[in-house]
Amino acid sequence: MKFLFCAIAVIAAGSGIMFWIIKNGDPVSANGKDPSYEQDDDYNSGPEHPINPTAIQDSKFGIDRIKDGQDAKPVAFNGKRAMGYLETICALGPRVSGTKSMRQQQDIIKKHFEDLGVKVTYQAFEAKQNSVKGKVEMTNIIISFQPDKKRRGILCSHYDTRPIADQEDDPRDWRKPFLSANDGGSGVAFLMELGNHMKNLKTNVGVDFVIFDGEEYIFVPKGTNKDRYFIGSRHFAQTWRQSKGRCEYSAAILLDMIAGNEIHFPVEVHSHNMAPELCKEIWGIAQEQKAKAFEWRRGHEVLDDHTELHKVGIPAIDIIDFDYPHWHKLADRPESCSGESMEQVARVLSVWLQRTK
Numbered sequence: 001m002k003f004l005f006c007a008i009a010v011i012a013a014g015s016g017i018m019f020w021i022i023k024n025g026d027p028v029s030a031n032g033k034d035p036s037y038e039q040d041d042d043y044n045s046g047p048e049h050p051i052n053p054t055a056i057q058d059s060k061f062g063i064d065r066i067k068d069g070q071d072a073k074p075v076a077f078n079g080k081r082a083m084g085y086l087e088t089i090c091a092l093g094p095r096v097s098g099t100k101s102m103r104q105q106q107d108i109i110k111k112h113f114e115d116l117g118v119k120v121t122y123q124a125f126e127a128k129q130n131s132v133k134g135k136v137e138m139t140n141i142i143i144s145f146q147p148d149k150k151r152r153g154i155l156c157s158h159y160d161t162r163p164i165a166d167q168e169d170d171p172r173d174w175r176k177p178f179l180s181a182n183d184g185g186s187g188v189a190f191l192m193e194l195g196n197h198m199k200n201l202k203t204n205v206g207v208d209f210v211i212f213d214g215e216e217y218i219f220v221p222k223g224t225n226k227d228r229y230f231i232g233s234r235h236f237a238q239t240w241r242q243s244k245g246r247c248e249y250s251a252a253i254l255l256d257m258i259a260g261n262e263i264h265f266p267v268e269v270h271s272h273n274m275a276p277e278l279c280k281e282i283w284g285i286a287q288e289q290k291a292k293a294f295e296w297r298r299g300h301e302v303l304d305d306h307t308e309l310h311k312v313g314i315p316a317i318d319i320i321d322f323d324y325p326h327w328h329k330l331a332d333r334p335e336s337c338s339g340e341s342m343e344q345v346a347r348v349l350s351v352w353l354q355r356t357k
């Protein structure tokens with residue numbers, strides 16, 4: 001694992017508090033993506049309670065209080081097959097929102113789940129990005145298991161490719177084909193393979209796999225503050241909040257960069273602030289399942305799609321390997337990913353799905 005120096009300075013600014021992470025000497029923002037991001041008024045309503053640095057170490061695992069489903073076994077998730085799905089998706093090239101390859105990806109996902117007999121809903125909408133003329137078509141995909149159940153859980157991920165690989169040092173590389181295998185591809189591949197096993201899982205809740213568009217439809221380089229993140233998850237969250245007779249979402253688990261060759265999942269800070277019990281459940285099950293990538297220690301602060309769900313009252317956490325060395329680089333390709341890593345995540349989530357209520 002590469003050396004990581006992470007320091008946090010708290011800068012009180014106006015009515016908000018800005019957190020800065022220094023990663024390998026480069027300042028990146030709380031979302032880890034764009035230092036200017038917090039200046040967007042729309043996003044200033046993020047998590048309000050900074051985590052007590054000792055809180056994670058002092059907490060007890062949720063496993064202590066989980067009674068139901070103690071005998072739950074993980075599914076036989078096939079990492080090799082999941083890698084096959086990842087390669088198929090990446091063979092489309094970059095899947096930027098509104099492009100032909102994005103539509104082809106949608107077709108692949110829809111066919112996969114419909115062939116499994118599962119209900120697939122496209123939540124299509126138009127979005128305007130600040131730095132782009134005109135609107136772009138975006139589509140969240142909702143895959144519903146036991147759609148009649150009112151109480152439901154969410155597993156989610158984004159599936160769009162960032163249009164610029166702007167962690168490359170040379171700006172001339174930014175617009176070269178960026179496959180975003182782990183960042184955008186891995187969540188889809190994971191859910192496709194998990195979908196093969198859902199019929200074998202006895203769950204108390206209905207389950208929605210929600211695949212977000214427009215997580216990072218970002219055209220301006222780091223250091224500028226023009227473009228909006230999380231367009232798809234925000235649309236999903238607001239639509240749910242406004243819908244009459246809506247279902248109840250008891251929990252949402254966001255998956256982001258889960259398939260790197262050497263994964264580490266310390267507890268993402270906003271997740272622990274927003275949904276500490278859910279973190280304890282997941283990391284507790286990971287301990288039980290000997291899923292060693294799940295490390296019960298304080299991780300990065302990362303603004304991500306989970307914060308949009310939290311804003312509308314859905315307990316939401318992010319399982320993210322933010323130390324993935326190929327993040328927003330051209331080397332984020334299938335060969336930088338591993339089926340065994342996805343199997344580890346599946347052991348934890350498939351047990352959690354059987355226990356959650």
Ligand SMILES: [Zn+2]
Pocket residue numbers: 162183216328
């Ligand atoms: Zn990204």
